[in-house]
Amino acid sequence: MQSKLNLVEPRIAVKADAYVFDIDGTILVTRDLVHWNGLHKAMLEVYGVDTTIEGIPYHGKTDIGILRAALERCGIGGSAFERGLPEARAVICREVSAHATEILGDVCPAIPELLLELSASGKLLGIASGNLEIVGWHKVNAARVREFFSFGCFGDHSESRSEIFANAISEIKRRLGSDARACFIGDTPEDIRAARHVQAQIVAVSTGTYSRQELASLTPDGCCRSCTEMLGSLR
């Protein structure tokens, strides 16, 4: 017989001065092809290959990492990849900006409520995402939560999520002092690993593609099915 205790969800015991959110799978799940088409256009225009990111395990990867993986599959790597990168970034941003009003997303449960609660209690709120900056802010705008965030760290010049998270930590320390405590909120194993790498707290949320069990096995500080479970829990 299953003990009643096993059915009790563990409380999330996180205290932080700043909360830093991932975008895809954490703030919203997009249902459009705007970002996908931007990557396709960049590969076609800049590298001359008619390919897509289909089949690339892109969840948790940065935009540049996704582009690199898709192009390597077509035999384009190394210096040929690097040479085209500035132009490829520009094409992605141009395309996503031109179609920004077509970004359709399901905002993840309780995201507006959680952001309202955290900002009312004076927490610094930021974004840490592998998206290119322009792309990321367009998605945050589409989710109608832009006004909550004071800063964002993105993947324009970094393929490593740990580096993006380290930039977020620097920004938090610059604004709040060196003792400031940070907590990241993300939906992939990469978010958990990157937060550990920068010695920050992390609450994982299974509103993206990974299950709660998969995320919990990496022992984040908290693990939720959705941000609903975080309401009233983050101090």
Ligand SMILES: [Mg+2]
């Ligand atoms: Mg994500």
